[in-house]
Amino acid sequence: MIFVNFSLGDPPVPQLTVMDTGSNLLWVQCVPCKNCSQTSPLIFDPIKSSTYSKVPCNTSYCKVVPGGRCGSSDQCVYNQTYYDGPSSKGELAREQLMFRTSDDGTVAVSNVVFGCGHENGKYWDEKFTGVLGLGSQLISVPSRLGSGFSYCIGNLFDQQYAYNKLILGEGAIIEGDSTPVKIIDGLYHITLEGISFGEKMLDIDLGVFSHRTQRIGNSIIDSGTTVTWLVLGAYKALFDEVKGLLEGVLEIVDRKPLRLCYQGSASRDLVGFPAVTFHFIDGAELSLDTGSLFYQAGDVFCMAIAPSEFEGLSIIGLMAQQYYNVAYDVAGARVYFQRIECALLDD
Incomplete structure (x- = not known):
């Protein structure tokens, strides 16, 4: 599997997510969290972020997110399942994402819809913090950035290989x-x-x-x-x-x-x-x-x-x-x- 680095929220919290073109939703582990790695410093706490906002259940996002329905306080909740991977349940929200650019700079993307996962299945690698769904539905990161994306994959089994690359948006x-x-x-x-x-x-x-x-x-x-x-x-x-x-x-x-x-x-x-x-x-x-x-x-x-x-x-x-x-x-x-x-x- 390929892991994607980015930061979430303000102040930014680093994330390490699985790159998945076979699903649409970006979700990360969130506080309070059931089945999360208790040793991970990367669990996102929405209360500590100034850019976090909830997605109401009367939106089009809630209609397309897997298992979307109304939760408490009129917030959309989701239930993302996979054929052979960990599931995630939580709240649908918006947040700021910070990506690294090819020239070692950073770019911030605001109001990205994501799943704040409070009940998540365990993954084989404890460094993992979520899944970056790269499908094209309304809830996906590519749909927010437009145009398309590309990735280059080298030797999956060489842990020292430093040239795997994901490019989102116009630079693809x-x-x-x-x-x-x-x-x-x-x-x-x-x-x-x-x-x-x-x-x-x-x-x-x-x-x-x-x-x-x-x-x-x-x-x-x-x-x-x-x-x-x-x-x-x-x-x-x-x-x-x-x-x-x-x-x-x-x-x-x-x-x-x-x-x-x-x-x-x-x-x-x-x-x-x-x-x-x-x-x-x-x-x-x-x-x-x-x-x-x-x-x-x-x-x-x-x-x-x-x-x-x-x-x-x-x-x-x-x-x-x-x-x-x-x-x-x-x-x-x-x-x-x-x-x-x-x-x-x-x-």
Whole structure:
């Protein structure tokens, strides 16, 4: 996962939130807080901020926020849940956000709608203070800033990598090959039309890519999900190719049905392994090398692609987006992929 730094309120309180294009709401842990890390100095106390204000329940924000309803004193309350992450319950409010700019300055954005979470699920990393939803609904930060955003992701497993970058608003780096995006419930749906393994285009019936009887928008691009989830027909074709190539070469480890794990080291044992490429309409591509296709867990490595549990819908996770600058042109309804070393974006 990628964490985003910014400060909230006045005086500013530093935050460290998960970057998530698969949801819309920004929420942070707030005082009083149930299930928060009691050792964290970053828990936001709205009483201490001069720029904090409540969002009434008779607003359009309360109509679109997950679980929005009237709480006490006519304030909107929310209940944000995720398929595989921590939930958050609290009050909807407005606050000032302070972001760092590329030239080491800061910029303040006022009246940003966010969730002040008083009852939150626990996350695996105690440094985490919330989730930055980057969907396009009215309650999201991108909708407040307009135009779009971009991010560049390097090696997710290198904790010393210093060049991951998120750019919100007009400074977004919108370059590379693009594909149309269909926005549904604020989330970014793109259209996967084929998968290749090395030079071989896999034999996949296009019908497996249909979602709700339509092929357009059959995949969600989601930075809050680590692995990629492919519709079963497409996954099975890829599974068979990978398994067949490694048959008799590496020892397979039984973990879960239809999941591929092997004894050994991916970086050592998969030198020269073919790239897997996702092909989207209008020619945009995501190419996954070994570091994007497999993750290491001790002396075992597993394929970072799994069969989707959603009929006709694939989810393109963050590992598949490594070594790319991904740009979201919301106004132009396009998503851009540019394979690049993120350090070069500072030149």
